[in-house]
Amino acid sequence: PMKAYLTVLFSGILLLVGTTASFAIELAALDRVSVLMPKAEVVAILGAPDKVTDLEGLAVELYQIHNAAPLLSVGLFYEHERALAGNTLIFKGNTAAATLARLKQHGFRTLEEKGDYLRLEGKDDDTGRPVIVTISRLEDLTTVTTFEKAFYEQRSNR
Numbered sequence: 001p002m003k004a005y006l007t008v009l010f011s012g013i014l015l016l017v018g019t020t021a022s023f024a025i026e027l028a029a030l031d032r033v034s035v036l037m038p039k040a041e042v043v044a045i046l047g048a049p050d051k052v053t054d055l056e057g058l059a060v061e062l063y064q065i066h067n068a069a070p071l072l073s074v075g076l077f078y079e080h081e082r083a084l085a086g087n088t089l090i091f092k093g094n095t096a097a098a099t100l101a102r103l104k105q106h107g108f109r110t111l112e113e114k115g116d117y118l119r120l121e122g123k124d125d126d127t128g129r130p131v132i133v134t135i136s137r138l139e140d141l142t143t144v145t146t147f148e149k150a151f152y153e154q155r156s157n158r
Contacts, residue, residue, distance in 0.1 A: 029045050029046055030046065030063075032045050032126075033045055033046065033076075033084065033087070034084070034124055034126040035083075035084055035085065035086060035087075035124055035127070035129060035131060035146065035147070035148040035151075036083045036084060036085075036127065036129065036148055037083060037084045038082070038083050038084075039078055039082065039083065039084065042076065042084055046063060049061035049062055049063050049076070050062050050063055050064050057079070058077045058078065058079055058085070059077070059078040059079075060075055060076070060077055060078075061075070061076045061078070062074070062075050062076075063075075063076070069092065070091045070092045070093050070095055071089060071090070071091055072090045072091060072092055073089075074087060074088065074089055074090070075087060075088040075090070077147075079151065085147060085148055085151045086145060086146055086147035086148065086151065086152070087145070087146055088143050088144070088145040088146075089143065089144045090141055090142075090143050091141065091142045091143070091144070092140060092141060093140060093141075093142065094137060094140075094142055095142045095144075096116070096118065096135050096136075096142050099135055099142070099144050100118060100120075100135060103120055103122060103133060106125060107122055107123065108120040108121065108122030108133065109121055109122065116138070117134065117135070117136045117137075118135040118136070119132065119133070119134050120132070120133045120134075120135075121149070124146075129148060129149070130148075130149035130150075131147065131148060131149055131152075132146070132149050132152040132153075133146045133147075
């Protein structure tokens with residue numbers, strides 16, 4: 001169920017990536033954003049998103065990234081416009097192995113591995129809160145999605 005949900009979510013983001021405006025956010029600013037941060041605080045750090053949409057009851061805000069290859073874009077997920085529930089980073093190419101290695105260095109453990117899909121559990125490096133990270137590949141793109149653990153579990157039990 002959650003894997004299917006993430007696939008739909010990912011597909012929706014891919015469709016929107018090509019239609020976003022050309023506004024670039026700074027990577028240093030992006031690093032200051034963490035799960036459960038209030039939306040107003042996220043917008044104060046990153047500015048207005050390039051595109052806003054609703055996907056499966058989540059508000060999704062998309063930011064196009066420039067001059068930070070292989071990172072192409074970022075999607076931020078809010079449930080009912082409140083605190084940040086999760087984010088997706090979309091990379092060009094296969095960055096899955098490098099991402100997995102880095103997460104394991106930071107204490108993440110693998111919960112599931114099926115082909116081009118990985119699910120890990122660990123703690124947010126800024127807040128120490130538990131998070132679930134999924135890494136998936138589709139054609140020449142890799143997505144790394146992070147959700148606050150309680151939010152992820154609530155959505156996966158629907």
